[in-house]
Amino acid sequence: MVEIFNPATTSTKGLSEFAPDSTAGRKLVFYHASEGKPLATPWQVALTRSKLLTELNLPEGYILDCACGSGIQLGAHMAILQRPGIGVELDPLRAQASAVNLQSIATYRNETDAERMQQTRIFASDGRDGAVVCAALADHFSLDTFPNIALLHLDPARPRNSRTHGLEEMAPRLDEVFNGWAPYLSEGLHGPAMILDLSPRLTHEQRLEVESLVDAVWKDIARTWVWTSRGRGRVDRLALWLGDAATKGIARRFVRIPPSIAEDAHVVSGGRQLGAGDGLPKSTRQPPRRGERVSILDAALVESGLAETWLASVSKSEVFTWGVVEGRRPQIHHAHPLRLDNPMDRMLVQATGRVVALARMELRIETVDQLVELFLEHDIGKMTVRVPLSPEIQPKVQGAIDRQLSRRHGRRNAFLAQQPGDDMLLVCITE
Numbered sequence: 001m002v003e004i005f006n007p008a009t010t011s012t013k014g015l016s017e018f019a020p021d022s023t024a025g026r027k028l029v030f031y032h033a034s035e036g037k038p039l040a041t042p043w044q045v046a047l048t049r050s051k052l053l054t055e056l057n058l059p060e061g062y063i064l065d066c067a068c069g070s071g072i073q074l075g076a077h078m079a080i081l082q083r084p085g086i087g088v089e090l091d092p093l094r095a096q097a098s099a100v101n102l103q104s105i106a107t108y109r110n111e112t113d114a115e116r117m118q119q120t121r122i123f124a125s126d127g128r129d130g131a132v133v134c135a136a137l138a139d140h141f142s143l144d145t146f147p148n149i150a151l152l153h154l155d156p157a158r159p160r161n162s163r164t165h166g167l168e169e170m171a172p173r174l175d176e177v178f179n180g181w182a183p184y185l186s187e188g189l190h191g192p193a194m195i196l197d198l199s200p201r202l203t204h205e206q207r208l209e210v211e212s213l214v215d216a217v218w219k220d221i222a223r224t225w226v227w228t229s230r231g232r233g234r235v236d237r238l239a240l241w242l243g244d245a246a247t248k249g250i251a252r253r254f255v256r257i258p259p260s261i262a263e264d265a266h267v268v269s270g271g272r273q274l275g276a277g278d279g280l281p282k283s284t285r286q287p288p289r290r291g292e293r294v295s296i297l298d299a300a301l302v303e304s305g306l307a308e309t310w311l312a313s314v315s316k317s318e319v320f321t322w323g324v325v326e327g328r329r330p331q332i333h334h335a336h337p338l339r340l341d342n343p344m345d346r347m348l349v350q351a352t353g354r355v356v357a358l359a360r361m362e363l364r365i366e367t368v369d370q371l372v373e374l375f376l377e378h379d380i381g382k383m384t385v386r387v388p389l390s391p392e393i394q395p396k397v398q399g400a401i402d403r404q405l406s407r408r409h410g411r412r413n414a415f416l417a418q419q420p421g422d423d424m425l426l427v428c429i430t431e
């Protein structure tokens with residue numbers, strides 16, 4: 001028996017987990033169940049994706065989320081695209097929470113009477129089984145035909161506390177959902193519109209594996225990979241947008257969610273298909289010279305394989321040498337300053353500056369005095385250490401530099417960088 005929840009009439013009875021969404025200015029309170037909060041998509045992330053979907057032409061019909069959890073992503077899609085929704089969730093309490101949350105979103109937006117809300121239902125059922133869900137919906141509303149499904153969103157649960165996991169551990173599994181829903185999805189111009197919300201930890205090989213699972217059902221369907229980051233160099237979400245949800249000719253997108261929910265996301269688009277490689281630049285052992293610029297980029301941007309596309313947009317016919325590609329501080333050097341007038345572009349750089357001095361010495365508490373003398377020769381008043389140091393040493397060295405510089409009268413901001421495998425310290429004046 002499939003249990004069906006109507007958002008308009010579902011109560012919170014029996015639901016005990018709830019929390020205001022911090023990304024929604026705490027104005028939206030969401031219910032969760034069976035410890036579902038960590039699985040839920042933050043409202044701002046959900047909204048950003050739904051807004052990107054408005055740039056595309058989706059076929060008519062329902063938004064389907066066949067593993068809808070707390071229903072937050074489903075609610076955002078429905079609100080922004082003004083469509084009715086079908087949510088499917090295996091855990092009945094979470095299905096109930098989803099229905100409550102859809103109603104809260106509609107109340108928040110003053111849309112409880114909208115026709116699309118009256119057509120919306122959550123099913124406590126197996127999200128792999130399109131036939132059962134479509135039949136249950138048709139029966140529930142006494143329809144002669146199955147509903148049109150405009151978009152399939154799938155955010156499978158992944159094993160917790162595991163740094164890596166195989167695709168077969170996703171619940172529900174991608175291949176099972178594809179096979180269970182393929183006959184029921186509306187075919188747009190470029191194939192059915194689908195968003196697969198995947199773990200940012202998938203390796204390049206696993207991403208290619210996902211592509212082959214897709215190709216097994218929809219050969220050569222259009223595809224755009226989307227890396228989403230909320231900052232601090234972390235990829236928060238990795239998704240594959242397919243068919244009419246893909247942007248034709250765009251293989252990759254990097255979406256930087258801005259600090260405030262009122263601002264639009266910063267999107268970098270381009271890159272090469274994943275089949276052509278992971279898109280990561282190649283590092284070379286060629287240290288920068290005095291006068292050159294050193295820039296430390298956002299690690300998530302680099303991970304998306306779009307750093308070079310972005311660099312081309314903030315520089316003119318420039319050659320970039322990659323000293324560090326992976327890790328928290330991807331580092332390049334180049335001849336001219338980057339054009340970072342747009343604050344959104346600024347967010348994609350941890351530090352950028354001109355090399356004014358090279359110091360061949362080890363960075364230790366014992367060498368700080370000597371370095372501070374060098375900093376003062378360059379009128380430096382604030383120096384940020386951006387050299388990889390052990391977590392015990394880093395704060396001590398930074399603290400010693402701060403204390404010494406605070407007693408002197410330097411005026412310029414600077415940072416200290418280093419090329420891997422080289423003991424030369426690069427003193428860079430921030431630009």
Ligand SMILES: C[S@@+](CC[C@H](N)C(=O)[O-])C[C@H]1O[C@@H](n2cnc3c(N)ncnc32)[C@H](O)[C@@H]1O
Pocket residue numbers: 036039040041066067068069070071072073074088089090091094125126127128155156157158171172
């Ligand atoms: C990562 S959560 C989805 C979170 C959701 N995007 C949100 O915004 O709240 C994945 C959900 O899939 C559910 N699930 C796992 N297997 C399923 C299946 N076969 N059918 C339906 N739901 C399933 C889990 O119970 C879990 O709640």
